[in-house]
Amino acid sequence: MSVSPRIADSTTPASQATSQTAAQLAPQPASAADATVLFRTLNHIAFITLNRPAALNALDHAMIEQIAARLEQCRHDDDIVAVVINSAIEKAFCAGGDVRALLRPGSDGRADIERYFNDEYRLDYAIHRFPKPVVVIMDAITMGGGMGLAQGAALRIATERSRIAMPETKIGMVPDVGATHFLAAMPVELELYVGLTGVTLSGPDAVVCALADVCVPHTNLSDVEQRLNNIDARALAGQRDALLAALREAYVRTEAGTDASVIERQRGWITEHFKREAAPTSIVASLGRTLEGLEDAEATREEREWIEATLTALKSYSPTMIHVTREALLRGREITLEDSFRLEMGIVVRTIEEGDFREGVRAHLIDKDRAPKWKPDTLEAVTPEHVAHFLSSPWSSDAHPLANLGDDAQR
Missing domain, CATH: 3.90.226.10 (2-enoyl-CoA Hydratase; Chain A, domain 1)
Incomplete structure (x- = not known):
């Protein structure tokens, strides 16, 4: 397993980072068909798209490296004003981290464990502190490591298809990827219930629990790129609040609301x-x-x-x-x-x-x-x-x- 690019290494100057291409920063698949992380831009907005359907986009170490590399590319590219992280598959945004790989024969024990979580947490932290607006689409299954990618975003979008959870205690783990921080956004009693039981939340539940900023109908996503393309994105570069409002307007034609929230009852x-x-x-x-x-x-x-x-x-x-x-x-x-x-x-x-x-x-x-x-x-x-x-x-x-x-x- 190769060492990931440094997301947050003070010894890497910005000039060096901007001169590196994504191909230099991240392991590359043999062909586009093999890519588990896709990348493209539209109207100065970068799309980092998870594409590992057989594992419901569970994050292996190579995916973490590639997402981190693309995020750093977006940080230093002045032509990119915002980032969207989404999924190429219908069933999930991200089902979690592929931690089973750490237990397979041939893994380097403690070294691989530390490397995997060090790189995953630095990626999650980078999203929390990213200078440009990040939008994450938590459509369908979004659990564990997927929540780590989502919760630092400036705009967290759930849908009526969302199935959101931090189910770590079920497998003998602690809710991680920043959960001890982001679950604290809700009242303590609700935080303890969600964190201890790993209950699966709907999109409306996630809004009630402060784990999503908005819940929209899944159909809103079908033609969102046309609306994103109509944003004067370049003119809004550097105007974070105005740009974020424009992104929200593009995704939120209508809201699903929280009336269907079970956890509220x-x-x-x-x-x-x-x-x-x-x-x-x-x-x-x-x-x-x-x-x-x-x-x-x-x-x-x-x-x-x-x-x-x-x-x-x-x-x-x-x-x-x-x-x-x-x-x-x-x-x-x-x-x-x-x-x-x-x-x-x-x-x-x-x-x-x-x-x-x-x-x-x-x-x-x-x-x-x-x-x-x-x-x-x-x-x-x-x-x-x-x-x-x-x-x-x-x-x-x-x-x-x-x-x-x-x-x-x-x-």
Whole structure:
């Protein structure tokens, strides 16, 4: 696996970066038909398009490198005024990161793990800090690594087909790619519910949860390029707010609204049970007590079904990562974006090397027996010391792979 281009390396001068072509910056496919990342421009707007249909655009390391290279090309090309990141396939924007590759025979263990997540997080961070407007189209499946690409964008567009989630605790991982930062945009109770259970959100739900700026009908996307071509994009270069408003107008002919949001109807239940001070075991106990007290009647059917689904998630996902995720999400509300990425990377490396991740991938993605053997196997058995270990960095502060994230040259 080759080393990716530096997204945020203060030792690479802008003059050098602008002289490099995308072909020099990123590994190239054997032919256009093999390209998993497509690139083109229209009316001074660059399109970075994910194109790995067999994997629902799951990000392997080569894709991360190529997206990063194209983004850097757009940063330094004065003829490009905005960037759109979208998908070439109907079923997904991006189903997540192709982390299974890190567990395959022949991988370089810790070195490959660090390289993959270092490059992915630097790419996500670059989008958060990108000087030109970035638009991301979260149509259909958008999970995990796809959320990392989307949440730093200036305009995050969902549709009625969107299926949005951070489902990492199910496979023994922590919600990452900046999730400890971007999930904090919602009230803490909602953040804990979304982060701990990995619930799948609709487009309207995503707007309610501050994970999308707007939800539009999928049909809005069919002729959007004609409207984009009508923008006086060159004249708006450097006028970020005006350009962003023009881009939004092109995509948002009509809005789907949030009336169809399921999570809005559930908000009262979520607030009741997912209190900031409640440990995971307390949340489970609270849900159990409420379920026992509900009458088996049609009037309570939706609440009963919600409680049952929530309890299934909390009791069957990695107990360690349920506890660790709660603590990480609460910490993320108090720290910077840069420190959120650093915190997540430490947890990720620890859980891959010594936690539940390998077992979760085996059970859900490889053998698919859906019966992971977690260690420990219950929420009650997870000790504070065990949680603290996963939250502690494997590196000293100056040796952290993301130590220089946030330097002036990276903004």
